[in-house]
Amino acid sequence: MSNKKIDKIISELLDGRYFKYRTGNGLNVLVYEMPEKSSVSAQLSIGFGSADTKIYRSGTPDVLPDGTAHFLEHKMFENNGEDIFSLFADIGASANAYTTFNRTTFVFRSGNDEYKNALKILLNTISEPRFSNEGVEKEKSIIADEIRMYLDDPSWRASFGLFKNLYHNISINSDIAGSEKSIKKINADILMDCFNSFYQPENMVLAVCGCVQHEEVFLIAENYFCTRNAEMKLSIRSSDEPASIIRKRSKTDMNVSMPLFCFGYKERCLDKFESMKTELLMDIVLDLIAGESTDLFKDLYEMNLINDSFESGFYSGNEYVCTFFEGETPYPYKVRDQIKNRIQKIKTNGFRKELFEERARASVGGYISLFDSPGSVAGSMVSCHFKKADLYDIIQFVNRMDISSANDLLRSCFLDESSSISIVNPINTGA
Amino acid sequence: MIFIEKLKENITLAYCDNRYIRQRLVIELNCDLERDTMTAVSLLAFVLSSATDKHRDMISLSRYLDQLYGASLYVSGHRVGTRMMLHFDTDCVSSRYLPDESVGLNAVKLLCEVLAEPYLPDGVFPDSTIEIESEKLKEEIRFLINDKESYCTRMLMNELFKGSKRSLPSLGFEEDIPKINSLSLLEVYKKCLENCNVNIFYCGDQCDLVKQILSSMIEEYGIGRSPVTYVNEPVVLPADPFYIKEDARTEQDIISMVFHSARIPDEKDLTVLKIANAIFGGMPTSRLFLNVREKQGLCYSCVSNRMTGGGSGILVEASTSKEKYEKSREGILTEFMRLRDDGPSVDELENAKHSLINSTRSLFDTVSGASSHYLAAVNSLRKYITPEEEIRLIQNVSGKDVQSCLDTMQLCGLYRLTDE
Known part of the structure; x- marks a missing residue:
């Protein structure tokens, strides 16, 4: 050693x-x-x-x-x-x-x-x-x-x-x-x-x-893995996933109190998501679209179209990036349409600078907070390793983010033809 | 190390040495539980967290939290045992790690504003806010059915404590929501502030200043002016176990069952119960996990938790296929009786103690762990047990203690969700 x-x-x-x-x-x-x-x-x-x-x-x-x-x-x-x-x-x-x-x-x-x-x-x-x-x-x-x-x-x-x-x-x-x-x-x-x-x-x-x-x-x-010398045969990116989606909407019935929805986009900008920096930026972009400080959240909340369960996020891997918005609502299609309209509007006008800066500042706080717990630090080190980044890079990345990159990312994602909604509707069981 | 100070007879401030990256302030108002006002107390939490006199809408409030480097704000109003609790907390990065030294103190001030300086145009809560937040409370009350395990356990508790305050729903009654208006909500708010016992936990960089801010708020708004006297409701358990089945159209059967005792536990009893639960179903090496899940393959999820409100008990939550329901139920019962009759093995007991001692020590690795440890103790025992005292209690538990603890319990009931 x-x-x-x-x-x-x-x-x-x-x-x-x-x-x-x-x-x-x-x-x-x-x-x-x-x-x-x-x-x-x-x-x-x-x-x-x-x-x-x-x-x-x-x-x-x-x-x-x-x-x-x-x-x-x-x-x-x-x-x-x-x-x-x-x-x-x-x-x-x-x-x-x-x-x-x-x-x-x-x-x-x-x-x-x-x-x-x-x-x-x-x-x-x-x-x-x-x-x-x-x-x-x-x-x-x-x-x-x-x-x-x-x-x-x-x-x-x-x-x-x-x-x-x-x-x-x-x-x-x-x-x-x-x-x-x-x-x-x-x-x-x-x-x-x-x-x-x-x-x-x-x-x-x-x-x-x-x-x-x-x-x-x-x-x-x-002292471990000493006998492992087999040739690594990893799954690699397959080229057979078309850019298209399968369907625009789907429904299922369950014993729930009100409908739940998950509305999202099959993103095509896969290369960008190979870096940790883009993932961090996407967190901020999603918060600026639908976070609690946004007009969209306030409007939907006050119209009783969403509640505190509403949230956004994304999944990314070798072959996929999927952004989504989910929660409970009496009217899933109304929420979907409002989200789509708001994204379109921001794509045209761009994010507001002061909101971007506040959100970036909140992200810095969020990442510093991770360092309080051994469990979350271990988890973050693992995530960074697979994204080929160093743990402390996160704070540097967030500190250096600029609004033009956020606008670029927004405009390259969230394409209408790549969006779909999945709804869980209530059935009446008397329970 | 936690230091405890009485700000008043019924108001306690606990603070701990500041070795964390985050700071945290929690304020809990423990109020009387009344059937007729409990729903309004739940609604209050929604209304108070939506605006303050300075931040008059949710955007202003949320943006301010962003400016405080993503500080969190959480308010809830719910039944805890036979009390109603208004819980307020905020969490943010310690100012030591930020370019702006005022962040920690501003987060504290914000929580005080949320508690004591709500937005009251014309002297009352705005009707529009009440209307919006009433809808959210209604949805949250209804939402229980979406989480099938919680729903099943809630229904079991309702039946177990039928007729007592403990059977009241945690957030109140949907049918009471339309009766609440701006005036009645204000009355409930004032009453909660005045008639309560208060537990405060703070860990941060500025203990003295925070103490001053809290003391001024308490004085100015008369918080806790009239202490609440806790009355222990006698626990009446069902004479015979009940078995209830509900058609909930679930993919699998969900079972909640409870072994319970009417005995009110002291700190030693609680420690024994912790160990008994760990051996029975509270750890990945418990009997339920190893025997019911791994050896017999009866269910993927089969765990137990200790219950400390209204006597003491062990709650088992399991899910299995409809075909394996009977065997699973039998398997759980058998494991309980074996542990009660034969006691734990020496290894089981030592491993459970070792694991609980390590967990107790590690609670203070995070500021949220430290606050939870303190508040859980004062809420269940009404006094604080230090981790060192807790570890000593754990070390002294014997196999006979575990058997005696389980001996006081009986199977009281089982609730089952299924698809008929």
Whole structure:
């Protein structure tokens, strides 16, 4: 380790520092030292999510069943029929895992005295799968329950309704956990193949934050993934997603108190979203369109067309960028039309300078706030790594943002022909 | 380290050493719970957070929060046990990290304005605001059905505490909303300010100045002039367990079940309950998770939480397929009885203690954790237990204590949402 380069990154503003290192086996490790904290948070994140459904070897890619990344996440915590959670519990630590469209992430939180052991358990768990065929078959019933649980969540249904309206071939149009039908096709061989393809140290990042010493973390990390030398076979951008959308609107019925909607745009400016800077700028753009300080929000609120549940956001990955506005409303189409009109108006006139500056200032505050909690710092380090940015760059990016970039971004996005709305309507059950 | 000071007999200010990047101020007014005015108290929270005398509409208020580097503002009015609580909080980046040193103090002043200087043209709340915010309150009351697990648990609690104040809905009654007008709302507002006990938590850079600002506000507006006396309602549990099934057209069956005791817990009882709950269903290595979910594969979600209002108890929330409902219910009951009858293993007990001790220590890693820890203690026990005291209590819990705790509980009821 002594011969390798450790990068030390310092923030005078925050009086903080963190360290970057790449182990001999290619694992990226980030350590944020917070000596005043009483706990340690760690995240090990793999660049393999539910939208990665193809393994390229040569020529035609192998297509994975929907829900494979999530299924593998579940099974990585199996330890030859036993549960890894117990190993963490034995040292008073707690662990969890989750899958998004782009990533699978394993996390733990521990006391300061136990973090080294917790880290060893985590790295040992992820460096080698220990699941059995029986374990995989048994898991199907648990995951089927999980899939049904999300089907009872109206916001989830509205969001996925929109993705299904927008995307032909990209797997964000399917539930992250897949469907009851797709998970039936998953077996131990498929999971093992995915493990070998995606769980490569070069495709991972480990972020540790809290009362830790960076040298100790790096030394521990050096001891894992030693036997991994398989050629990495990542899912790459597919060229078969057309620019068009599938449908302009969709509806589903559920037992809800009032309609929920998710209205959004399939954005085409994918290249721009490869940088963290554009993502940060999009946050501000969306707030300037529909945040609580805007005329749009006030008008919709006072007309009783929205309530506090109204919000905006975006999802972005290798093959997609989707901006959206969602909430509850008695009149989803009226809200959609108001949003579209307002966007058109701002595209013509541009953002107001003082509002842009206030919003940028609020963003600076938001990013500084992240540094209060070891968990949020670890999460932010992971996000920055996958966007090829440094953690402290965020504040610099926001400080340097200018209104013309915001107007440019606005004008290149939110095209009417790429928009769609998904609605969850109430059914009368008497409940 | 939290320091506690009495500003008045019924007004307490707690403040902690400022080692956080964020500062936080929370003010909680604990008022009497009356069936006829509780809906107005809930509405007050909506109205107060929409404007102040200085910031007369939501845009002005929101833009000011942006100018304070994205400070947050949150107001709520809801039932807590047998009281109504008006909760105000603000959170912002500590001025130490900002070019503008006045941000922290301005956020404090803003929260005081929201609480004590509402926008009252003609001396009353504007009718237009009441009309708009009434609609929002109505939607929030109705919204409960959208979150099926919360709805199921709420219905279970209504039945468990039937006839007592604890069965009243948290935000009041939809049918009461049209009866509220600008005058009646003002009366309720004045009464809440005057007749209440107040808990304040502040962590930030300017304790002395903030104390002065708060003390002046309390004096000027007569906040907490008349203390409220807490009366513990006797807890009457159902003689036999109830089982209620509702057709909610859910994709899967959602179950809430409660094991409860009428005994009012002290701090030791609460600590034992924490450990019992952790072993039973409160951790990823609990019996419900390992045995009901992992070994038997009965349900994806099966967790328990402790209940401390109106006696003490353990609430189980689970969701499963319709076909596995019976087995899941049996599985949960079996795990409860086994833990009660045989007690925890030595490893289970030690692991639960270790985990809870680490959690208690880490609460003070964030300013929101510190404030939640303080306010949860004073709200449930009416006194503050330091983390060190809490850790000592945890260390002294035995397996027999866990068994005795569960022994006092009985299965009181089960509520099930299904698709018939």
